[in-house]
Amino acid sequence: MKKIISIIILFATISVANSCKDAYEIIQDGEFSESATFQTVNDMQKFLNNTYDRVDVSNEIGISSVFTDELGIGSQNGGQNVSLYNFALTSGNGFASGMWLAHYSAINSANRLIEGAKLITPTDKPLAAPFDNFTEKQAYNSILAQAYAIRAFCHFQLLCYFSPNIKDNNSLGVILLNKVPAVSEKLPRNTVGEVFASIESDLNFAYANINPVKLSSTSSSPYKYISKTFIDALRARMYLYRGNYTLAEQYADTVINTSGLVLTPAGTVVTNANGVANSAFYGSYTVASTSPYKSMLQDFTRGEIIMALDRPVGKAAIAAQFYFNRTNITGGPYMDLSRAVYNIINVPGDVRKHAFIDATAKIDPNYESYPWAQYLANDVLCIDKYSGKAGTANGAELMSDLKLFRLSEMYFIKAECRVAANDLTGAALRIKAVRDARNYLGPVALPVYANATAALKDILTERRVELALEGHRYLDLKRMGASAGVTTTERHPKDVEGYANKNLSITDYRFTLPIPSDEINGNPIQQNPGY
Structure with missing residues (x-):
């Protein structure tokens, strides 16, 4: 855990680094202690804003789009991503390392907020702006709830990409970081079951206490903050990936029926003689x-966005x-x-x-x-x-902005759960609903599926296009490709004509990311198979 500890030390200090020594000195000039940082609920909110700022899925978008079949090499390419496009994935890959570091950075920030909050005893007194209509205790609990939800989301993202099998509780997971560790502490990889137990506990607390409040910022859009709808959507995705279709469908239904959102329509599109929109x-x-x-x-x-990460x-x-x-x-x-x-x-x-x-x-x-x-x-x-x-x-x-969850994904989750329940017509109706919303000429025909494999293949296809470049394809191929009769990535022959490696089997070890070499070197933990 040495690499992560270094990051924790760095983010624990609010000071200007004047030399290399500042990067590893534990006590530094100008450092703010927890007691100085966390004195009021307002301090907690400011730290929460900083925690939101650390949540990032750009590396997921990068690895998924380049490594699978969402992109082709562009006309102005000068070598960018070519190695990864050729399926050269090693423990030094920048996307994998960036993902590991980004999520543990956000987890660390959430942990520091949770720990620092223990220094504050909230009361029932009403608060002034920006906490209008909230008591101090309500604001306190809601801020903590958002920190717990962020910690849960980041642990889930890490499990999805770095665990070989998230359906197996005994499978190797990731490092469970639900505290502020000691500087010299070395932490092992926990099992999938241990990490998911922590995620579920965090989400239970978050759901019971969430009532988002926020300070003025560059964005006032409420969908860029944790909400109960976000937690329901996260649970729907989480249980789908785990193979618990009953719970996945339950939470997807909750989002579809209670979020107040509808599938965003295409509207009217006017095109010219060449078929280009005006x-x-x-x-x-x-x-x-x-x-x-x-x-x-x-x-x-x-539109139909459940939650997005604000990118000012x-x-x-x-x-x-x-x-x-x-x-x-x-x-x-x-x-x-x-x-x-x-x-x-x-x-x-x-x-x-x-x-x-x-x-x-x-x-x-x-x-x-x-x-x-x-x-x-x-x-x-x-x-x-x-x-x-x-x-x-x-x-x-x-x-x-980075779209974390959209309503269309909930329809796809519902469709997949209907296939698991042997309701192929129910699955087709959900896919048709999305396609109807995306077609500006009018409703499309209802798909007819001969069997579960055909249904899953159509769902996988619709996910491929609707969620393109949003960080889903890598995981979708790994988790449902075989059931959908898809055995490899599906690149167009012209996109890979100049490359030796055309496509990759979805059973290849590279459909689990490598633990970054920096982490292995600093905190000797077990590497994933194949690397």
Whole structure:
């Protein structure tokens, strides 16, 4: 745990580092002790805001999109991601290391808040702004609840990617960090069952006490903070991944029926003779799209988003995983949307054909006839799912909020649970509901499934396109690919024509991420098989 301990020491101090020695000295000039940091509920809220700031899923989006079949190498690629695209995944991989560090950083911050809160004894007195209508005790409990929920979410993310089998309680899990550890403490990997027991305990406390309150910030959108709906959605996903379809369906139903959200409609889409949507559809940084679905992706409106991570100007830019400068063909697209994904949504009326692809993209109907180098130059599927931060005049072209949970995922979870219950029509109705919402020409035909395998394959396909570039595909292939009759990644032949490794079996050991080498070196724990 030495690597994580180093991070804990670093974040425990609120001071300016003047030398390398400051990175490892435990007592530093200007350090704020816990007793100085946590004196009031207002102090707790400020620390919570900092904890939210540490939650990040950009590494999940990176590893999932590059390693599977959501992307192709772009026309301006100069070697970016090529090794990972060739399935070279080692313990030094930046996405895996970044994910490990980011989540334990957020967990550590949550733990420090939980520990520091013990120094405060809240009363029933009413609080002034920004805690209007809350007593001190209510605000105190709600802040703690959000910290517990963040800790649960981050532990769950780590389990999903670094545990070989999250359905087996005895399988190797990750390091359970539900306290502030001592500097010299070395912690082992816990079992899956031990980590999930802690996650469930954290969520139970969070659900019983949540009533979010927050200070003024760059965003006042309530869906960017923990809520009961977020916890229900997390539980639905968690129990689905665990294979507990009864509970997964229960919580998905709760979100669908009580969240107040509806599937975001496509709206009206006007296209020109070349099939490109008009400028009103694409909008701009200061003008929202006329399509409710596109407007949601632009961060102008909430739409069906259950929770998103706010990414104001100054934070890491998610579209920088695909572009050098800006989200169009002049911005240096070094990764393109996969041709295979585009072909699925390239059907009459599917709004995603326009919402996911920039208006400047080069879409060549003769792409299959070209040599590979010419294909890369002539068929440039510029990604526009993260089109830039709403409300800024070209100031944050690569920045967009990160969507943690959307209502469409709850429909997919419901559909998968209906297959488990042998209700194939019920599954088809949920898939049709999402497709209807995404089609601007009107309702689509109800799918008819011959068997459970066919149903699961269609669900997997719909998840592939609707949740593209949101960090789901890697886990989806691993957990349900075999049941859906999908044995490998499904890259388009033209996207991999120039590469030795075309696709990868979903049973390959690389569908579990390696424990980062920095962690292994500092805290000798068991590495995952194959690495």
